[in-house]
Amino acid sequence: MSTRLMQSQVDAFWRDGAILVEDAISPEWVARVRQAIENDIAEPGPFFNNYVLPNGKRFHGNLRLWETDPDFRAYCFESPLPAMAAQIMDTSKVTLFYDQLFVKEPGADHPTRWHNDQPYWPVRGRQVMSFWLALDDVTADSGRMEFVAGSHDWERWFQPEPFAPGAADYERGENYEDIPDIDADRSAYDLLAWDMKPGDVIAFHAMAVHAAGGNRRADRRRRGYTVRYCGEDATYFGGPGPNAGLRNPSLKTGDPIESAQYPLVWQA
Ligand SMILES: O=C(O)CCC(=O)C(=O)O
Numbered sequence: 001m002s003t004r005l006m007q008s009q010v011d012a013f014w015r016d017g018a019i020l021v022e023d024a025i026s027p028e029w030v031a032r033v034r035q036a037i038e039n040d041i042a043e044p045g046p047f048f049n050n051y052v053l054p055n056g057k058r059f060h061g062n063l064r065l066w067e068t069d070p071d072f073r074a075y076c077f078e079s080p081l082p083a084m085a086a087q088i089m090d091t092s093k094v095t096l097f098y099d100q101l102f103v104k105e106p107g108a109d110h111p112t113r114w115h116n117d118q119p120y121w122p123v124r125g126r127q128v129m130s131f132w133l134a135l136d137d138v139t140a141d142s143g144r145m146e147f148v149a150g151s152h153d154w155e156r157w158f159q160p161e162p163f164a165p166g167a168a169d170y171e172r173g174e175n176y177e178d179i180p181d182i183d184a185d186r187s188a189y190d191l192l193a194w195d196m197k198p199g200d201v202i203a204f205h206a207m208a209v210h211a212a213g214g215n216r217r218a219d220r221r222r223r224g225y226t227v228r229y230c231g232e233d234a235t236y237f238g239g240p241g242p243n244a245g246l247r248n249p250s251l252k253t254g255d256p257i258e259s260a261q262y263p264l265v266w267q268a
Pocket of ligand 1: 100102112117130132143210211212224226
């Protein structure tokens with residue numbers, strides 16, 4: 001399976017802020033990640049969030065899984081993703097920022113709100129991106145991801161808000177603004193969304209504004225697993241705003257982010 005993208009795909013990433021890469025991940029990796037997800041559900045790692053929704057359905061969220069699970073670690077380090085990240089970001093070094101799991105069980109109909117990621121993160125720079133892996137068939141009624149094309153170039157830092165009912169608030173970031181109500185005015189935006197099958201990934205920029213639907217299907221889970229990578233221009237940001245659980249106490253503002261918590265995973 002080729003890990004090289006076509007130049008037209010790389011160009012589309014930088015034009016739109018997000019691209020679908022079909023069949024990016026082999027069935028063997030998909031099976032391994034699926035098993036790792038079941039292991040995490042049975043015995044969650046330390047950053048686990050069990051969002052029980054008002055309708056009683058489960059949205060299992062977790063992050064920094066690679067640090068305690070060898071299969072997630074292998075996927076973050078050894079799958080085709082680090083080389084793909086290097087190609088997209090045109091960087092000689094790729095560091096792993098963190099990984100994150102989003103399992104919307106059948107009927108977990110809570111949407112993931114519109115947001116861009118980088119305001120949640122203690123990292124600054126242009127070479128910051130994610131790969132969202134589908135572990136199930138994903139359709140509009142099962143929690144498909146959606147993007148505002150071109151929003152990664154807006155240079156607008158939207159205030160982080162909690163993703164689930166009852167989750168803790170975020171401190172206000174300097175120069176962060178409230179996100180517009182995109183759903184109230186959908187025709188004003190160029191919106192991108194793709195149905196996906198297991199093994200497809202969406203590659204997207206950390207400033208791209210995105211959301212995901214709830215899983216309204218009774219017959220299908222919606223397991224998504226995201227890995228976030230940085231290129232050589234990324235530096236640490238210790239100021240207010242980002243998620244406290246992603247901070248790295250060993251770094252200070254302006255430091256290159258390569259460190260034990262954000263390890264090097266690829267270099268030219
Ligand atoms: O899977 C979801 O519901 C949201 C995923 C997301 O926002 C992300 O990976 O950045």
